[in-house]
Amino acid sequence: MKKYIEVAVLGQPNVGKSTLFNILTGKKVRVANWPGVTVEIHEGERIHRGHVIKFVDLPGIYGFSTTTIEERIARKYILSRQPDVVLVLVDGLNPERTMYLLIQTLEITPNVVVAITKYDVVHAHGIHINYKALEHKLGVPVIPVSATSMQGIMHLLDVIIDVAEGRKGRRDLLEVDYKELNVFIESVMEVLEKLDTSKIGFPKRWMAIRLLEGDPEIEGIVKRTLGEEALNEIINIREEIKRIYKRDPAELFSSRRFEYINELLKGIIIRASVEAKHKFITKYFYHPVAGPLISTSILLAVFIFAFTINTGFPFDIILEELGYHEIAVALEEYSIGGLMEKGFSILSGFLYKIMGESMSSHLLIDGIIGGVGAVLAFLPLIMVISLMLAILEDSGLAPRIAVGLHSLLNKIGVSGHAVFPIILGFGCNVPSIMATRAIPSLRERMRLIMTLPFIPCQARLVVILAFASALKGLNGALLILYGYVLAFIVFAIINRLLYEYDKKKGVVVEPDILLELPPIHKPILRVIWWHVWDSAKHFLIKAGTIIFVLSILIWFMTSYTPELTYTDDVSNSIAAGIAKVFAPILSPLNMSENVGWIIAFALLMGFIAKEAVVGSLTILTEANSAREAIRLLGLIDSQIAAITVFTILYVPCLATLAVIYFESRSWKVALLTILIMMSVAYIGMLITYFLSLII
């Protein structure tokens, strides 16, 4: 008996794969109502009846061609790793279409278990599936499951073990009837006869079909193993199909597959017509004027709501302006951010009292609590924002927003496909850049990879809010608004410029959209919670590792002289020594010398992680909160605004830079991104400074 049972989980986008994977493994992978989000391969284990079942979450794909990276990853995995079981998900709300992947999987492996997802809502949609009959026809187990009601999950696990141990399932591959194309498949198989498939691991019939559809990867294999001549023979057969039927062979094969599915499902699936729900959405979301308006309003509302319950912002300021000082103060004090700030300052005071003034108390209180605490105070904000974004994603609103904004985005040379990476970018630029993999046009994707880092992520939001909190009255609100608007304008302009450049070089494809719109539904609580917990965890881990280490490092660099003796005077410290080299770059901002280098130092640290800008300032000023730190520095409003703008726009953090390189596989792209961002940030900073001096 095997110790491990390896199960590859496969499904088309939106079938509910991430949700089910999380249920099966208790692991938290990103569940997103968006094609192409599962781009890395996640794994998770589960012990069931004495067996260790390892689930491998393959990317969501439509079929096994080579049109996207994801399709190549998935098919390579199944063919070369030969997992014990391939669990193929069929969407209960969309069985006909999602069976397409199942049929193709059965052509390459017989060890298949089928799960029909979302069974809790299938009947409500007027769909009835005779899954027993389907099981009988396909010869592999078919289990209806639901991630919300947990129906079928245990049974599914039992069946997976049965198939892995050979008690259930089929032995041979499925031979789809391609009708008039069958003879051509056989001709190609004859050419392939001499091929030793045991070495390659690909089934011959499947190879023949793929060759007729046109598959560069398999053509390469044939050329390498059987030679040019055999390949030409096969290409001739393909040309013959084209000549006879006057159609693209790939089109014919796809049509035959769907016909095969339709015949298979005859009498197995019955659809009662159910009144289409959410009709108003089609009426307004897709409207050329109302669509963009609703889409932007939703996104704006999300942010205003999140800001308000976290910081009291912007209502505290409005109340203040209207003369309701007390209410405004109370709103700020009892906002989540206000409470956190108070907590940390009480904690610091308490620790000083019991530990006294010593080097270790300085390290703990000013270094660690100062640095990490200043960042941690923003945890609730991050959770609230991911909550809102999760609702957008899970309800199915996000792809509608993509449609609503498509025409607008066309003006800057990208398509509606960019909406999801942009939304993710508000959280963190790293997944945002990875999500561009789902964008079909390569040039559009490259342009986005270079410009997405301009979208202010949550780390930069932390910095923006910290600086804004130091401004009085409406100015704080204006700074945040200005920061976001400016970031957007820059994102748009640079995209447009890159687009024009591509156009000049003649490598541009007009950005177009082709996007599945999953049904709108009430968000699933469990899924929402995963999202929130996921980003909270990400943030906490970051605060506990990078920010923690950085805080100690910063404290060390600010408490020791270059000769490594302890000093109370930061201007003699190592940090000051380094930063003073860079400080002249900021000289147009007219800061006094001992403030200038502190800012320069904070910005240097921000390159590692943007939150560190805030952490550095609190440590260097020995303040309890970012607000206090900035007050202690005595910056004027124009300087604060200029530094904020610079922080939003300058180099991406190290993690983002790494992902830019890995996704583009090009140093040129990574370096160009830094160059663009640095120059834009500097210009933006100067403009902001002089503009705000005039006003």
Add this chain to the structure above:
Amino acid sequence: MIQSSLESLPPGKRAKIVGYMKGGGWTYRLYQMGLTPGAVIEVVANYGKGPIIVRVMGVEIAIGRGIARRIIVEPL
């Protein structure tokens, strides 16, 4: 039989896909999403501007106009 491009179909109209005009790299993805010749589609929204929304096999799909222009259909 009158053939036209998907782009010109009004909302509510049902049509059968007949074929594709050459060009663009989208064809294979269209096949995979169920938009093969012979498939019956229903136009959900078409405002003459912006993406066209169609329903095929019970799934709604947004199709940009550049792509829709190249899909040849036969209204039912």
